[in-house]
Amino acid sequence: MRHVPIRTCVGCRTTDAQLRLWRAVVDAAGRLHIQTGGPRQAGRGAYVHPEEKCLIAAISRGGFERSFRRKLLLPETAALLALVRGAGAEGSGADAPKQQGPTPA
Numbered sequence: 125m126r127h128v129p130i131r132t133c134v135g136c137r138t139t140d141a142q143l144r145l146w147r148a149v150v151d152a153a154g155r156l157h158i159q160t161g162g163p164r165q166a167g168r169g170a171y172v173h174p175e176e177k178c179l180i181a182a183i184s185r186g187g188f189e190r191s192f193r194r195k196l197l198l199p200e201t202a203a204l205l206a207l208v209r210g211a212g213a214e215g216s217g218a219d220a221p222k223q224q225g226p227t228p229a
């Protein structure tokens with residue numbers, strides 16, 4: 125049985141497989157970046173479902189800021205929703221994550 129990393133969505137506060145969540149990181153300037161794919165960025169991460177309701181909840185209820193324990197420069201809500209729609213619109217058989225980095229213990 126393979127170990128599946130489980131993370132908590134900062135939006136709806138439920139747990140899910142890490143692969144089903146987007147990872148968010150904060151840079152040195154306190155700007156939040158949502159990673160929808162690609163190589164993992166270093167640093168502390170927070171996880172959120174790639175869904176409008178979760179992203180909106182994470183921002184409006186301060187879920188990201190609570191998770192990172194600091195004030196953040198959050199992206200525009202519209203920009204996040206564009207990410208969600210972009211991810212959903214691709215759907216041409218390339219929806220499975222292609223690579224999966226090592227998971228820290």
Ligand SMILES: [Zn+2]
Binds near residue numbers: 133
């Ligand atoms: Zn969620």
